[in-house]
Amino acid sequence: MMYRQPMSPQYNTDMNRNNLLKEISMVDFAIVDLNQYLDTHPDDSDAVAYIKQYITILCRLRQEYASLYDPLSIYDACYSDCNDWRWARMPLPWEGGCN
Amino acid sequence: MNDYRFLECSKDFPIAMAYVPWQHMENVYENLEEAFMIGTIFPELNKPFTGRRPCQ
Numbered sequence: 001m002m003y004r005q006p007m008s009p010q011y012n013t014d015m016n017r018n019n020l021l022k023e024i025s026m027v028d029f030a031i032v033d034l035n036q037y038l039d040t041h042p043d044d045s046d047a048v049a050y051i052k053q054y055i056t057i058l059c060r061l062r063q064e065y066a067s068l069y070d071p072l073s074i075y076d077a078c079y080s081d082c083n084d085w086r087w088a089r090m091p092l093p094w095e096g097g098c099n
Numbered sequence: 100m101n102d103y104r105f106l107e108c109s110k111d112f113p114i115a116m117a118y119v120p121w122q123h124m125e126n127v128y129e130n131l132e133e134a135f136m137i138g139t140i141f142p143e144l145n146k147p148f149t150g151r152r153p154c155q
Binding site: 025026027029030033034037040041044046047050 | 135
């Protein structure tokens with residue numbers, strides 16, 4: 001039976017990693033809120049400009065996170081710098097992968 | 100004793116109907132951390148629960 005390597009203590013104490021994840025959460029939240037507003041106000045060009053701006057920022061942040069740490073979704077997996085398949089090697093949620 | 104003062108705000112509306120005023124976006128919180136903590140990026144939707152009737 002093969003087991004994954006235990007997480008290094010570094011993994012969850014990495015300040016930059018947590019900060020980047022927090023930034024992603026905040027931008028993601030802004031997109032969700034604007035998305036709901038635009039469902040009923042699709043002609044509000046100001047809101048469209050805001051959500052486009054935040055989507056662009058979120059894509060850049062997720063790309064940065066994938067290249068520095070782990071891909072947050074399979075669609076970000078192409079940004080991993082590792083030669084091996086990071087998606088299969090990163091910690092699973094019950095191993096602290098989503099903290 | 101019941102408090103019916105809130106009814107004064109709705110005297111122009113027929114009873115037994117629910118009303119949601121239309122939202123018009125004026126601006127959004129530029130500080131996304133602030134918006135994240137408040138729970139909305141729209142300042143007009145920042146409505147913390149106070150336990151009081153809204154029309155007083």
